Amino acid sequence: MQAFADLIQQLERAAGTRGRVAALADHLGAVEPADAAWALALLLGKRRRRLITGRRLRQICLERSGLPEWLFDSCHAQVGDSAETIALLLPQLALPPATPLELPLAEWMDSRLPALAALEGEAQAQAVLTIWAALPDGQCFLFNKLLTGGFRVGVAAGLVIRALAQVSGLEEAELAHRLMGGFEPSPEAMEALLAPLAAGVAAPISRPYPFCLASPLETERLEATDPAGWQVEWKWDGIRAQLIRRNGQTFLWSRGEELINASFPDLDGMAEGLPQGTVLDGELTVWPAEASQPAGFGPLQRRLGRQKPGAALLRECPAAFVAYDLLERGGQDLRPAPLFQRRAALEDLLRGLPEAVPTPAAGLLRLSPVLPLGSWEELETLRQQARFVGAEGLMLKALDSSYGVGRRRGLWWKHKLEPMELDAVLLYAQAGSGRRANLYTDYTFGLWDGEGRLVTFAKAYSGLDDSEITELDRWIRRHTTERFGPVRAVEPLQVFTLGFEGLQRSSRHRSGLAVRFPRILRWRRDRTPESADSLSSAQALLEDPAAAPRLASQ
């Protein structure tokens, strides 16, 4: 495992992309296939199985060290990660010296860690302590991370794939495709992944294509082009998904490469009506058959969390797949074809579906409409209409573009609605984790109720730059009024403009409102807390989303 621990350290230290890719390629090319397979799965985040809870490790650490729980929690607040906290506390455990234990990564992952998880009680505690005592410097943190399933490396999947391409001589796009839909780490899987094209290794029928991703709109770049070259669609407020029908089987993949068939049995019948060898790219929504627009993200969230939804939920929150691209037809990969051809094929496919299949009529499969656009001047008007059809903005896709792997800037743009805005007062702060450990970066904001009290409204973690974060952190430390464990209450003096994508009624929140994607837009040093918004202005947004721009401009 030392080689892998060293790689993680190198990735942390290397500043440039080239150095990181080189370190990855060196490692993947040098270690045994079984270890390379595991390294790959871990680097790509394809395996995050929790074998022992962080809580259990904490308990073992506390029992052995005799440290009080509150002190462990203070340490955790400073470090932001239990695996690392425990690694740093190891000297406090006074473990007897032991012969260093060095095993291959695959042996840890395939047998040692699962064996440890299978133990219970005192036997497990002893086994963990024995390993802690024997791990070489720097491996304890990694060991804890792997055991608790919290291992994450700050390295983009694209870089890992580039390194693999260097090692194997295969194209990055080919590797990205082969890695879609899960990778079970084994020497055989590694061999199949890196097999030459000519070897003709058959792809599993469940395998999805890598998603083509959009970038936030760069208006100047767009307006330099001819509007006639673009396909404009609504940007639906659902989740991106790929629907595959091959060999009589259906696979519904989320963008996170999770198979989510089980959560959406209401789409099964529709999918059975699709011809064999069909892959649709689209948006998964909750959209009742008779409704003119989708039901919003809240109902969809209820569906996403449920493995086998009951009849009542299916009735209340019926799913629909909104198709906007056709990636495979008759088993043929259409991705190299230009968008206008794929669109024509998609429309043709939907038209040709047998009448007996409960498809468009029942609203289970919908075609994302193409919106007319004569000139760039009309774009803004079109975007503002998104609010009224339950969309979150516009998508612009170059008509002559092939379906790319990942984010290819300039071919697909997303043009979202301006967020709703409210001015809120900072009430509580908590230290972040990872890079933001020991910095107060998790903020809770409040709005005024009718009786002169500030009511908690939203939490936000992003939107300030590094120097603002540092400044606010210092301010928070000096203006703390109370501490509740890691949380500090501060004097209600600082006002921030929060942006968010939507509001929903919620009985679980004190304000009666759930906020979608809240983030800080601006630190309003010009504002006094008295001038912050009230809950009633938030409720007004709930009644009339179009009021948002008006409010923000006040």
Added chain:
Amino acid sequence: MVLPGDGLIQLTPEGLYCPAADAWIDPWRPVSRALITHGHADHARPGCGEYWAVATGEGVLRQRLGASIALTAVGYGEERSLGGARVSFHSAGHVLGSAQIRITAGDETWLISGDYKRDADPSCAPFEAVAADVLITEATFGLPIYRWRPGRQVAAEILAWWRQAPQRPSLLFAYAFGKAQRLLAELAALGVEEEVLLHGAVQALMAPYTSVGVVLPPTRPLSELPRSESLAGRLVIAPPSAHRSPWMKRFVTPQTAFVSGWMAVRGARRRRGFERGFALSDHADWDGLLRTVVDSGARQVYVTHGNSDGLARFLREEQGLAAEPLGRAFEGQRSDEGEAAS
């Protein structure tokens, strides 16, 4: 928590005050008489009527507060009378000329630790354990996650880091007063005889060290190196404030590292944006803090700076000592420099 109003040491808006000696210890604002534990900016501030400090710290203080300050220099352990109190300075092992200050009046002795560390440091006198009835200790690193490895070991890693990049300049960021000289002294002890280049802020602090005979490798201000000369393979020591400043323009593809106790934590390393972080501090680690409390034999402990609440609670609940944080008054007082000095 504030100190009792009738005690030997009291907390005033200017900082810790001893009425019997009519003197403040490391005051935050100008006062008539200041007893200074050491020269870091959050402990030694300008504008006081008279200063008392350890003789080996005099050079640094005059340089930072003005050559003409009224300064009474005393030796470690030397006892002086001041008003109705007896005052002595004892080595704190923090930086050159750093002291714990002991004040006795009537039958009571208080010890103000200032900043201190228990680890070996070839650039300054070692910490001296001092007994007192009441101890005021710092707790900058008052959490058990902070456990320092010997400075020599960290210096050896820094040396290896420098050696592995013969084609690149190695920029080592360390606090200009104390940490930089400690690193140089450790490198000298490891046999380094090559010239090390210094940022102006570090250079300015070298004379007080060489004048008391601390063994250091040869050094030269970077500004005196001809522009044409290659910086590949050279070690350069600079204060953290120079990181990402225009000063860095001179270096082509340097490797960067930061030396600080905070670097023990991964999140802090990643946040600071240095390629490497070496955990080395001039403050006491958790075990060093506990040991110092025990060594003092104090019946009452007050804790300032950093995790003052936590250390006080631990002493109270786990060790049965009377301990209270003096936290908040001190929390805002750490200057950037003081933080970086850690």
